[in-house]
Amino acid sequence: MKIFDKLYINGQWQASTGSQHAINNPATEQPCASSPLGTENDVVAAISAARAAFPAWSQTSAQQRCDYINAIADGMKERFNDLVDAVSITMGCPKNMTVDLHINSSIDGLRSFAERAFMMEKIDDHGGFKVLKEAIGVCTLINPWNYPLSQLVGKLGPALASGCTVVIKPAEQTPVQDFIMAEIVDKVGLPAGVFNLVSGSGRKLGATLCGHPEVDMVSFTGSTAAGIKVSEAAAPTIKRVCLELGGKSAYIITDDADLETAVNWGIEDIMINTGQTCNAHTRMLVPQSRYDEIVSLAKAAAEAIVVGDPLDENSFMGPMASASQKGIVLDYINKGLEEGARLVTGGTDMPTGVDCGAYVKPTIFADVNNQMAIAREEIFGPVLCMIPYRDIDHAVEIANDSVFGLSSAVYAKDSDSAMAIARRMRAGQCFIQGSFFSTDVPFGGYKQSGNGREWGDEGMSEYIEVKSIICP
Ligand code: NAD
Numbered sequence: 001m002k003i004f005d006k007l008y009i010n011g012q013w014q015a016s017t018g019s020q021h022a023i024n025n026p027a028t029e030q031p032c033a034s035s036p037l038g039t040e041n042d043v044v045a046a047i048s049a050a051r052a053a054f055p056a057w058s059q060t061s062a063q064q065r066c067d068y069i070n071a072i073a074d075g076m077k078e079r080f081n082d083l084v085d086a087v088s089i090t091m092g093c094p095k096n097m098t099v100d101l102h103i104n105s106s107i108d109g110l111r112s113f114a115e116r117a118f119m120m121e122k123i124d125d126h127g128g129f130k131v132l133k134e135a136i137g138v139c140t141l142i143n144p145w146n147y148p149l150s151q152l153v154g155k156l157g158p159a160l161a162s163g164c165t166v167v168i169k170p171a172e173q174t175p176v177q178d179f180i181m182a183e184i185v186d187k188v189g190l191p192a193g194v195f196n197l198v199s200g201s202g203r204k205l206g207a208t209l210c211g212h213p214e215v216d217m218v219s220f221t222g223s224t225a226a227g228i229k230v231s232e233a234a235a236p237t238i239k240r241v242c243l244e245l246g247g248k249s250a251y252i253i254t255d256d257a258d259l260e261t262a263v264n265w266g267i268e269d270i271m272i273n274t275g276q277t278c279n280a281h282t283r284m285l286v287p288q289s290r291y292d293e294i295v296s297l298a299k300a301a302a303e304a305i306v307v308g309d310p311l312d313e314n315s316f317m318g319p320m321a322s323a324s325q326k327g328i329v330l331d332y333i334n335k336g337l338e339e340g341a342r343l344v345t346g347g348t349d350m351p352t353g354v355d356c357g358a359y360v361k362p363t364i365f366a367d368v369n370n371q372m373a374i375a376r377e378e379i380f381g382p383v384l385c386m387i388p389y390r391d392i393d394h395a396v397e398i399a400n401d402s403v404f405g406l407s408s409a410v411y412a413k414d415s416d417s418a419m420a421i422a423r424r425m426r427a428g429q430c431f432i433q434g435s436f437f438s439t440d441v442p443f444g445g446y447k448q449s450g451n452g453r454e455w456g457d458e459g460m461s462e463y464i465e466v467k468s469i470i471c472p
Contacts, residue, residue, distance in 0.1 A: 011192025053193025
C-alpha cells in the first residue's frame with residue numbers, strides 16, 4: 001500500500017489541508033494507495049511558488065534545462081520498477097505491457113524534449129527584424145488516468161524545456177507515478193517552485209487551477225465535457241488553453257487490403273490498454289462486399305485475446321481502470337443491444353477465469369449504423385463498432401461524420417492508396433498500413449477532440465510566446 005500524505009510545493013513536501021483519498025486496485029478491488037485531496041489553499045500556494053520561480057528558471061540556459069530533463073529521465077530509469085508498479089496497480093494495465101506502452105515510451109518521450117530546449121535560443125531573422133521565443137510562464141498541467149505517466153511527460157517535457165514552471169494535477173485514480181516523479185525531481189535538485197504537485201479533485205480545484213490570474217497557460221487532457229469547463233474558467237483572464245480531448249476515431253479498410261493483417265492491427269489497436277486509449281480506432285469501416293469475411297476475422301482476433309490478472313505475463317488485457325469505468329462501458333454494451341446492433345463477441349458477462357475486478361470482455365458489434373449512440377459517443381472501453389460502407393466516398397463520409405477528430409486510420413492495398421484516403425480524413429493523425437504511435441510527431445485533435453498539439457516541435461510551441469524585435 002503506497003501512502004502519499006504530502007504534496008510537493010516549492011521544492012518541499014508539505015502537508016495538505018485536505019483529507020486522504022483511497023485508491024483501489026481495479027484487479028482486486030482492494031485499496032492499493034492513497035493521496036491527499038488537495039484544497040484551493042494548496043493550489044494557490046503551488047501557483048505562488050511557480051510564479052516566484054519563473055523569472056530565474058526562464059532565464060536558465062538551454063543547456064541547463066536540457067541537462068535537468070536528461071537527469072529526470074535518468075531518475076525515471078532508476079525508478080523504473082516503481083513506475084511500472086504505479087501504473088499497473090492503479091490503472092490495471094498488464095505489467096508486461098506497461099513496460100513499453102507506459103514507461104519506456106515516457107522516458108524516451110521526455111528525453112526528446114531535452115534537445116528541444118535549444119529551440120528557445122534560435123532567433124529568426126526576417127530582413128533585419130528579429131523574432132525571439134520566450135517561455136509562456138506558469139502552466140497548469142491536468143491529466144486523466146488512462147496513460148498517466150505519458151500524459152504527464154508530454155506536458156512536463158516541453159514546459160521545462162521552454163523555461164515554464166508548472167502546477168501538476170493528476171487524475172484522482174492514478175496519482176502515484178506523479179508522486180514518484182516529484183521524488184525524482186527533488187533528488188535531481190530542480191530549483192524550488194519549478195515543479196509543484198497537487199493531487200485532488202479536478203471538479204473542485206478546476207476553477208482555481210484554470211482561472212487563477214497568475215496562471216498563464218493550461219494544458220488539459222481529459223473528457224470534452226471537462227475541457228469545456230476548463231476553457232470557461234480560463235476565458236476571463238485570456239489564458240492560452242491547450243485541450244486534448246475525446247475521440248471516436250474511424251479506421252477504413254479497403255476491399256483490396258491484406259484483410260487479415262488489417263483486421264488484426266485494428267483489433268489490437270482498440271483492445272490495447274483495455275480499450276482506454278483516446279485515439280483508439282473504435283469505428284471499423286468495412287466494405288460491404290467483404291463484410292462477413294472481415295467480421296469473422298475480427299471475431300477470431302478478439303476471441304484470441306487473453307484477459308486476466310495484470311500480474312500474469314500472458315495477459316493482454318487487464319481490468320478497466322475502475323469499477324465506475326466498467327459500469328460506463330457495460331451501459332454502452334446494453335445500449336448497443338437496445339439500438340439493434342449485432343453482438344459478434346463479448347458482452348456484459350465477466351471474462352472466463354476471473355470472478356472479481358473491473359473486467360470487461362473484448363466486445364464487437366456488427367451492423368452498426370453511424371447514427372447509433374455506440375457509434376457517436378466515446379465509450380472508452382474494449383468495444384468495437386463495425387460499420388459497412390458502399391464505396392470509398394461513402395467510407396470517408398462516415399469517417400468524418402463525427403463531432404470528434406482525434407485520429408483516423410487506413411489500411412489499403414499499398415501506402416500510396418492509403419495516403420490518398422488519409423488526406424481526406426478530418427483528424428489530427430492518420431495511421432496508415434498498420435503503423436504505430438510516435439512521440440516524434442505532433443498529436444492532437446480536430447473539432448471537439450481539442451485545439452492543441454502534444455509531442456514534437458508543435459507540442460513545444462504550446463508553451464512558447466514569440467516576441468518581435470523591430471530593429472531600426
Ligand atoms: P475527465 O475529464 O473526467 O478527467 C480528466 C482530468 O480532468 C482529471 O484530472 C480530473 O480531475 C480533471 N477534471 C475534471 N473536471 C475538471 C474541471 N472542471 N476542471 C479542471 N479539471 C477537471 O476525464 P477522464 O475520465 O479522467 O479521462 C478520459 C477522457 O480523457 C476521455 O474522454 C479520453 O478520450 C480523454 N483523453 C484524451 C487524450 C488526448 O490526448 N486527446 C488522451 C487521453 C485521454
